[in-house]
Amino acid sequence: MDLTIVEQNNQLLVDSREVAEMVEIEHKELLRKIEGTENGKYIGYIPTLTKGKIPPSDFFIKSNYIDRTGMNAKHYLLTKKGRLFIYDLLKRKDILPVMEQNEK
Numbered sequence: 029m030d031l032t033i034v035e036q037n038n039q040l041l042v043d044s045r046e047v048a049e050m051v052e053i054e055h056k057e058l059l060r061k062i063e064g065t066e067n068g069k070y071i072g073y074i075p076t077l078t079k080g081k082i083p084p085s086d087f088f089i090k091s092n093y094i095d096r097t098g099m100n101a102k103h104y105l106l107t108k109k110g111r112l113f114i115y116d117l118l119k120r121k122d123i124l125p126v127m128e129q130n131e132k
Contacts, residue, residue: 031043031046031047031050032046034105036089036105039107039108040107040108041089041105041106041107042105042106042111043103043104043105043106044058044059044062044088044103044104044105044106045093045103047106047111047114051114051118055103058114059102059103059104060072061073061114061117062074062088062104063075073087073088073113073114073117074088086107086109086110087106087107087109087110087113088104088105088106088107088110089104089105089106089107090102090104091103091104091105
């Protein structure tokens with residue numbers, strides 16, 4: 029699967045929905061990993077970056093799209109740093125992109 033790359037403000041970005049599909053996890057699960065949970069049970073990447081005084085916008089840019097029901101839904105645009113960050117964390121848990129799974 030090839031990711032669709034979008035250029036915005038001189039940055040090359042990919043949609044979190046495509047990243048989720050590529051690593052074969054539900055998009056809502058990737059959002060949970062990025063944001064954490066409201067009850068604090070799971071600390072997400074954005075709160076962790078913020079706590080470390082690292083701007084989350086260097087990795088993840090919050091955005092919206094219209095879903096298939098016509099409702100406004102949340103997703104993130106991932107910068108190169110964001111893609112590498114997600115890739116590294118998931119790879120440590122043996123969650124590989126589909127294209128790498130096929131190479132095994």
